[in-house]
Amino acid sequence: MREYRFKRGFKPTQERLEEMVARYFGEFEREGDVCIVKYKAIEEMRLWLDGKILKVESRTNPNVDDRTALETLKTYNRFLDELTGYTAKERKKHMMKDVESES
Numbered sequence: 001m002r003e004y005r006f007k008r009g010f011k012p013t014q015e016r017l018e019e020m021v022a023r024y025f026g027e028f029e030r031e032g033d034v035c036i037v038k039y040k041a042i043e044e045m046r047l048w049l050d051g052k053i054l055k056v057e058s059r060t061n062p063n064v065d066d067r068t069a070l071e072t073l074k075t076y077n078r079f080l081d082e083l084t085g086y087t088a089k090e091r092k093k094h095m096m097k098d099v100e101s102e103s
Contacts, residue, residue, distance in 0.1 A: 004054040005094060007085030008012065012052045017083065024079040040064070041072035054084060 006012045014033055021028050021035045037045040045058040060072075062094040077088050086094070 002056045002058075003050075003087070004056070004080060004084050004091060006052055006054070006083075010085035012049050012054065012081070014049060017047065017054070019048060020079060020083045024075055024082075039072065039075070041069050042076075 023035045025039040034048045041064040
């Protein structure tokens with residue numbers, strides 16, 4: 001499971017999460033407050049908010065072609081950029097910092 005913080009000014013609301021999921025991945029299912037997405041190389045992705053943290057569990061298909069894998073990754077990164085306000089580079093920096101503080 002991955003956890004993503006939100007930059008100041010980017011509201012972690014259920015309504016906003018659902019709006020962004022629909023914008024980037026199209027149709028999705030809901031189980032309570034959990035959004036369930038199936039998109040290209042993503043067999044299943046579950047997204048939900050825990051306070052001010054976005055939590056994501058995903059399962060991908062490793063047998064897709066390189067082009068599909070790249071398109072999926074780019075779409076996922078654009079989605080996270082717009083939802084959380086942090087770029088992929090900034091998110092990586094946060095994750096590295098979190099790992100260092102745990103050890």
